[in-house]
Amino acid sequence: MEGKKLWGGRFSESTDAFVEEFTESVSFDKELALYDIQGSIAHAKMLGKQGIIPKEDAEKIIKGLEEIKKEIEEGKFQWKKELEDVHMNIEKALIEKIGSVGGKLHTGRSRNDQVITAFRLYLKNEVNNIINLLVELKKTLLKKAEETVDIVMPAYTHLQRAQPIRLAHYFLAYLEMFNRDEERFRDNLKRIDQLPLGSGALAGVDFPIDREFVAKELGFSEIMRNSLDATASRDTIIEFLSNASICMSNLSRISEDLIIWNSAEFGFVELPDKLTTGSSIMPQKKNPDVLELIRGKTGRVYGDLVALLTVVKGLPMAYNRDLQEDKEPVFDAVKTLKGSIIGITKIVEGLKPNEEKMKQAAGGFALATDLANYLVRKGIPFREAHHIVGQIVAYLVNQKRELESITLDEFKKFSPLFEEDALKILSPYNVADARKSFGGTAKERILEQIQYWKENLE
Numbered sequence: 001m002e003g004k005k006l007w008g009g010r011f012s013e014s015t016d017a018f019v020e021e022f023t024e025s026v027s028f029d030k031e032l033a034l035y036d037i038q039g040s041i042a043h044a045k046m047l048g049k050q051g052i053i054p055k056e057d058a059e060k061i062i063k064g065l066e067e068i069k070k071e072i073e074e075g076k077f078q079w080k081k082e083l084e085d086v087h088m089n090i091e092k093a094l095i096e097k098i099g100s101v102g103g104k105l106h107t108g109r110s111r112n113d114q115v116i117t118a119f120r121l122y123l124k125n126e127v128n129n130i131i132n133l134l135v136e137l138k139k140t141l142l143k144k145a146e147e148t149v150d151i152v153m154p155a156y157t158h159l160q161r162a163q164p165i166r167l168a169h170y171f172l173a174y175l176e177m178f179n180r181d182e183e184r185f186r187d188n189l190k191r192i193d194q195l196p197l198g199s200g201a202l203a204g205v206d207f208p209i210d211r212e213f214v215a216k217e218l219g220f221s222e223i224m225r226n227s228l229d230a231t232a233s234r235d236t237i238i239e240f241l242s243n244a245s246i247c248m249s250n251l252s253r254i255s256e257d258l259i260i261w262n263s264a265e266f267g268f269v270e271l272p273d274k275l276t277t278g279s280s281i282m283p284q285k286k287n288p289d290v291l292e293l294i295r296g297k298t299g300r301v302y303g304d305l306v307a308l309l310t311v312v313k314g315l316p317m318a319y320n321r322d323l324q325e326d327k328e329p330v331f332d333a334v335k336t337l338k339g340s341i342i343g344i345t346k347i348v349e350g351l352k353p354n355e356e357k358m359k360q361a362a363g364g365f366a367l368a369t370d371l372a373n374y375l376v377r378k379g380i381p382f383r384e385a386h387h388i389v390g391q392i393v394a395y396l397v398n399q400k401r402e403l404e405s406i407t408l409d410e411f412k413k414f415s416p417l418f419e420e421d422a423l424k425i426l427s428p429y430n431v432a433d434a435r436k437s438f439g440g441t442a443k444e445r446i447l448e449q450i451q452y453w454k455e456n457l458e
């Protein structure tokens with residue numbers, strides 16, 4: 001068998017070197033090696049227990065697989081492209097190690113159910129890692145919110161100053177978004193956590209296998225009910241890439257905010273030195289490269305999603321080799337997403353808000369809506385109040401004055417309904433705290449949100 005393909009029996013000439021190079025996947029799917037061995041050990045145990053192969057043979061196979069596992073972990077294993085993929089590499093090494101009895105491992109199994117079993121084990125583990133990273137990020141956002149309850153800043157629509165909020169409100173908004181990301185991954189996990197092994201190539205297996213046993217051994221909560229579905233479908237994997245894409249979109253948006261806030265023009269935050277990089281030519285610069293790369297890498301993950309969606313579109317039932325293309329997008333998305341969550345966590349943890357700058361920007365014309373609402377409370381229809389305050393703004397802008405510089409006498413020229421208490425509105429704190437509706441930015445509401453997350457995150 002030395003040098004021969006494991007499937008070589010039917011062939012009279014050896015594979016063209018181009019074909020070997022073009023069809024191989026071991027260069028990337030060796031990432032699944034330990035999961036493949038885990039699956040094979042469970043399968044061999046089951047074959048022995050069921051008397052499908054002699055118990056002693058099963059034991060030899062398991063021992064051989066454990067040795068191979070050690071070699072891989074120690075980086076001593078020799079991967080060979082001519083053996084196509086991770087599965088064939090391991091099986092061939094097993095046969096070389098323990099002799100022809102190693103060839104009994106593949107009884108009652110196909111690479112089609114084998115590959116998706118290893119992939120699901122891998123993804124289950126990685127999704128749990130991603131969930132843990134999201135929990136860390138949520139805790140960091142909560143801590144930052146607690147620190148910034150008393151900082152006011154302008155919130156923006158259309159990137160125009162809109163209304164003052166407390167900075168904590170901003171961090172709590174992202175906490176909500178990343179919490180939904182986590183929920184999506186948890187929900188995805190229910191569908192990843194299903195055993196495909198025992199489906200054979202596509203139609204099931206003609207040996208008395210015990211799938212319950214294998215599911216228990218591998219820690220799968222459920223067994224896939226249909227062998228065609230189990231081997232041919234990748235929608236659960238696409239769901240993962242979709243969740244990863246959505247999560248990246250949230251990470252990209254917070255990155256964009258912090259990039260803008262970190263600019264000299266805004267100066268709202270300072271990023272820690274250790275998380276920024278310098279320019280090779282302009283000595284004054286401290287670049288937010290980590291944030292820019294998170295924003296940029298979001299494109300890769302969207303690409304990963306579209307790649308796999310396109311791979312499965314138009315595939316006839318059941319397995320087709322096209323499905324080998326499912327792995328690289330997922331490996332790429334997992335690596336990119338994990339790095340991006342860690343990056344944002346570190347940056348949120350280390351950023352220092354510039355309280356003075358934010359407060360200054362939160363005042364002035366950002367308080368105009370509240371002035372209009374003041375008149376509304378005195379009985380003026382909102383549209384008219386909006387118009388009156390618009391005239392006040394124009395009047396002050398003409399004189400290059402800020403809203404805070406207005407006097408009560410000037411107010412009264414625009415509407416006799418203005419009284420002494422109108423001047424109280426000219427504080428961003430008071431304006432923020434007036435928004436007491438559920439979900440609003442008033443201090444008491446923010447403290448409630450913080451309390452909610454404290455109870456739900458610990």
Ligand code: ARG
Pocket residue numbers: 025085111112115319321323324325
């Ligand atoms: N490397 C293959 C994949 O990733 C394994 C399954 C191959 N199955 C087959 N019938 N050629 O999909």
